[in-house]
Amino acid sequence: DSGVTQTPKHLITATGQRVTLRCSPRSGDLSVYWYQQSLDQGLQFLIQYYNGEERAKGNILERFSAQQFPDLHSELNLSSLELGDSALYFCASGGGNIQYFGAGTRLSVL
Amino acid sequence: QQPVQSPQAVILREGEDAVINCSSSKALYSVHWYRQKHGEAPIFLMILLKGGEQKGHDKISASFNEKKQQSSLYLTASQLSYSGTYFCGTEIRIKAAGNKLTFGGGTRVLVKP
Numbered sequence: 001d002s003g004v005t006q007t008p009k010h011l012i013t014a015t016g017q018r019v020t021l022r023c024s025p026r027s028g029d030l031s032v033y034w035y036q037q038s039l040d041q042g043l044q045f046l047i048q049y050y051n052g053e054e055r056a057k058g059n060i061l062e063r064f065s066a067q068q069f070p071d072l073h074s075e076l077n078l079s080s081l082e083l084g085d086s087a088l089y090f091c092a093s094g095g096g097n098i099q100y101f102g103a104g105t106r107l108s109v110l
Numbered sequence: 111q112q113p114v115q116s117p118q119a120v121i122l123r124e125g126e127d128a129v130i131n132c133s134s135s136k137a138l139y140s141v142h143w144y145r146q147k148h149g150e151a152p153i154f155l156m157i158l159l160k161g162g163e164q165k166g167h168d169k170i171s172a173s174f175n176e177k178k179q180q181s182s183l184y185l186t187a188s189q190l191s192y193s194g195t196y197f198c199g200t201e202i203r204i205k206a207a208g209n210k211l212t213f214g215g216g217t218r219v220l221v222k223p
Contacts, residue, residue, distance in 0.1 A: 002151060033210070042112070043152065043197060043213040056210040090151060097140060097159075097201075099211065101151040 003027065004093050004102035012108045018079040021105045025072055025093030031055070032074040033092040033099055034066055043090065049074055081109045111135055113200045115214035122188045122221045130183040130217045132198030139203035141174050141181040142211055145194045152197060155183075188221045195219070 003026035013019055025032050034046040045058035049068035060066075063081075068074040078085060086109045092099040113134040120128050132141060140159045144152035158174035158181060169186040185192055195218050199211035 002153075035213075042215045043199075045210050045212065048210050058210060088149075097142075097157055098154055099142070099199075100154060101144075103151050 002100040002102060004091060004100055006089075006091050006102035006105050008105060009103065010106050010108070012110065013081060014110055015081055015083060017081050017109075018077065019081065019107065021076040021078070021089050021091075021107075023074045023076070023091030023093075023102060025074070025091075026095075026100055029093035029095045029100075030072065031094045031099075032068055032072070033094070034060075034074070034076050035090040035092065035101075037088040037090060037104075038084075039087070041087075046076070078107070083109050085109050112212055113198055113214040115196075115198055115217050117217060118215070119218040120220070122185070122192075122219065124190060124221055124223055125187050126221075128185045128188065128219065130185070130196050130198075130219075132181045132183070132200070132214055134179040134200050136179065136200075136202055138174075138176060138179050138200050140201045141172075142199040142201070143172055143181075143183050144197045144199065144213075145192075146197065146216075147194045155196075185219065188219075190221050190223065193219055193221045 005024040007022045030051045033048045035043045046060040048056040066076045088104045090104045092101045143155040146152040172183045174181045195216045199213045
């Protein structure tokens with residue numbers, strides 16, 4: 001158990017809808033990272049937050065947004081969902097160089 | 111840019127050795143190695159910082175050649191539990207970029223009895 005908690009584990013929704021994925025980092029970690037992993041694909045970095053502030057941005061679509069709250073948990077909001085957004089979404093947290101991954105949220109867009 | 115991993119896949123018999131390579135076109139600050147079982151979270155194996163020091167984790171070790179921007183992961187006397195997909199993540203230390211990792215496409219390893 002990495003200590004990073006992601007909810008929900010599975011999410012099934014329809015095209016055009018909006019969903020929110022939640023991540024609670026390990027105790028003491030200030031950084032939260034979001035990744036997308038499509039079927040049999042590598043990990044694509046989306047965005048990083050550090051102590052509530054956006055720190056780095058990757059290939060995150062405009063339809064996607066994230067934030068980190070004062071208690072350091074983070075949410076990834078995905079809107080106007082398309083079939084191609086179906087993927088595993090991982091959150092990772094870290095306090096230094098190492099990133100520890102949560103179990104992921106599997107999103108299925110039908 | 112995404113680092114390039116090779117090979118894409120490897121099949122081993124228990125007890126055999128394998129090497130996985132990770133190459134980048136950019137100067138690297140660090141290389142991270144993760145292993146992921148199907149449908150599970152990537153698990154951190156080790157991190158190599160600039161300096162070329164070899165690290166080890168059980169019978170899995172890695173090296174980092176910063177001049178060549180390459181890292182290699184060595185699976186020695188492989189065990190069934192080594193099966194999974196191995197990812198390298200590279201970090202380019204640019205202040206404005208945070209410490210984000212760019213992952214390679216992965217190397218699938220299957221260890222057979």
